[in-house]
Amino acid sequence: MGRAPQKRRIETRQRLLDAAGDIVAEAGFAGLRVDEVVARAGVAKGTFFAHFPDKDRLLAELIGARMQAALADIAAGPPPDDVEALADRLAPLYAIMASERAVFDIVVRYSGAALETEPTEITRNFVAQDELLTGWIARLQARGLRRDVPARLLAEGVQAFATQAIALHFCVLHDPVPIDDRIRPYLRAWLTRDVALS
Amino acid sequence: MGRAPQKRRIETRQRLLDAAGDIVAEAGFAGLRVDEVVARAGVAKGTFFAHFPDKDRLLAELIGARMQAALADIAAGPPPDDVEALADRLAPLYAIMASERAVFDIVVRYSGAALETEPTEITRNFVAQDELLTGWIARLQARGLRRDVPARLLAEGVQAFATQAIALHFCVLHDPVPIDDRIRPYLRAWLTRDVALS
DNA sequence: TTTAGAAATTGACCGTGGTCGATTTTACGG
DNA sequence: CCGTAAAATCGACCACGGTCAATTTCTAAA
Incomplete structure (x- = not known):
């Protein structure tokens, strides 16, 4: 068991989910691109995959x-x-x-x-x-x-x-x-x- | 209605299917790569997608x-x-x-x-x-x-x-x-x- | 306060599916 | 046999998901 996640991590994850939600609202699930998600969330691509497999x-x-x-x-x-x-x-x-x-x-x-x-x-x-x-x-x-x-x-x-x-x-x-x-x-x-x- | 397919096309298609079949036998369906198929069939990649969507x-x-x-x-x-x-x-x-x-x-x-x-x-x-x-x-x-x-x-x-x-x-x-x-x-x-x- | 080490993030890089204008080959009427 | 238009093929190129060694940020014990 590792340590509890830091506050920063929780926030980043939420920003990714929010960005993804916005994109889905605009373009549907089929129109979601990882590059677009990370761009809107303001994080690097690698961060995405540190949060979702x-x-x-x-x-x-x-x-x-x-x-x-x-x-x-x-x-x-x-x-x-x-x-x-x-x-x-x-x-x-x-x-x-x-x-x-x-x-x-x-x-x-x-x-x-x-x-x-x-x-x-x-x-x-x-x-x-x-x-x-x-x-x-x-x-x-x-x-x-x-x-x-x-x-x-x-x-x-x-x-x-x-x-x-x-x-x-x-x-x-x-x-x-x-x-x-x-x-x-x-x-x-x-x-x-x-x-x-x- | 276009013309009937040429003999060459039929043969190419078969070569692609055969190559794919061999790969599946060796590596399973999950292990099939388009690049590998065209390499074995001896055709270019674009040809593959002229035969299969x-x-x-x-x-x-x-x-x-x-x-x-x-x-x-x-x-x-x-x-x-x-x-x-x-x-x-x-x-x-x-x-x-x-x-x-x-x-x-x-x-x-x-x-x-x-x-x-x-x-x-x-x-x-x-x-x-x-x-x-x-x-x-x-x-x-x-x-x-x-x-x-x-x-x-x-x-x-x-x-x-x-x-x-x-x-x-x-x-x-x-x-x-x-x-x-x-x-x-x-x-x-x-x-x-x-x-x-x- | 300092500092060691864990956690979190970064971005250049890669693998693979798929595209498309250029090129070659084939079928066929004259 | 030639000319030509359609059919078939080619391969450089792109899009996009996913990786990983390097770097930055945080935490907590001393």
């Missing part, structure tokens, strides 16, 4: 922060009472993930902790999603949801379908359906034992 | 070819008679997708046709997977599989779970379970109406 990790940091905010918002409300309400509640989170192709790519890459690296905010977000969903689903299993499968597996499945739906969203073979509408049929089929009856 | 598309070409071979093999056999057999049959295809992190990344990126670009061999492979699976599942629906959801949606779901399972495979948070074992619980839950009874 690579460019993608900075993006993951920014995206993870947005996802955490959205998830906190979602978790703050009451648990949903059926599958449709559940889909409604998750929509804002998925909107972030699908906001840009570059964002989705980063989310997918870091949704599971990469083997070598420290977990990112995105990884933690997915773990938190898992817990929230598992709780919601376990509660709904007392109210008509399928009970033949553990709540945790169902929760993981929800994430699988969300990824699939967003991936299809970036695909031209399929009509430009809103992702929310695309996720819903999956969730109905996955979470209920008999769609015709629900 | 970018490096990733070459990789997609190589990976797609392997996937097509595996899928043809799978399709050649008789249709499976239950969920377990279905999972068995798909295993070789998933083994390719999970063989390397770099491979999985490419597969995910091109599994749906990217908005701007020509569809790759990988895209076509996923469409073919979809059709094969839809046929298999429709047949199995006459033998006990859930009938409350259209076969095509179930087929898409299988792909969603495969992606999820392979992604988790590259994640250290979870134990190093073989991907096949990871996919199976999903498929049982997704394809049957009541896991406890099956």
Whole structure:
């Protein structure tokens, strides 16, 4: 364990994050250049990589922060009472993930902790999603949801379908359906034992 | 419509593919460098990009070819008679997708046709997977599989779970379970109406 | 206050993917 | 066989992410 980080380091890191945030606001995540970030933050290029192992990790940091905010918002409300309400509640989170192709790519890459690296905010977000969903689903299993499968597996499945739906969203073979509408049929089929009856 | 490609162009393209194949055999997909490919093929760098829009598309070409071979093999056999057999049959295809992190990344990126670009061999492979699976599942629906959801949606779901399972495979948070074992619980839950009874 | 050493920063440099105007090769009508 | 326009190839060049030895700044013990 090294020493605690100096105040200067904290400030530099924040300046880098702020500069990056500004650039994203102007040019999107895909338009972010490391040279531009360090220029705006007023530091040398090497400093950037003393704070972030690579460019993608900075993006993951920014995206993870947005996802955490959205998830906190979602978790703050009451648990949903059926599958449709559940889909409604998750929509804002998925909107972030699908906001840009570059964002989705980063989310997918870091949704599971990469083997070598420290977990990112995105990884933690997915773990938190898992817990929230598992709780919601376990509660709904007392109210008509399928009970033949553990709540945790169902929760993981929800994430699988969300990824699939967003991936299809970036695909031209399929009509430009809103992702929310695309996720819903999956969730109905996955979470209920008999769609015709629900 | 321009003219048909000249013989020379066909040969050059093949030399590039062969060189790339050799390098992959030696160093894996992650170890492929464009400079190395053109050096072995005996052409200039610009020629490479006259044949492939970018490096990733070459990789997609190589990976797609392997996937097509595996899928043809799978399709050649008789249709499976239950969920377990279905999972068995798909295993070789998933083994390719999970063989390397770099491979999985490419597969995910091109599994749906990217908005701007020509569809790759990988895209076509996923469409073919979809059709094969839809046929298999429709047949199995006459033998006990859930009938409350259209076969095509179930087929898409299988792909969603495969992606999820392979992604988790590259994640250290979870134990190093073989991907096949990871996919199976999903498929049982997704394809049957009541896991406890099956 | 001094000072040793750790922490933080610097910027020249490199590897690699990708571009583009110049050049050579091919196909084909006359 | 020649002339010419399209096709194919070439390679110097650029953009951008990432490295690292050198330098500056900070901290804390003496």
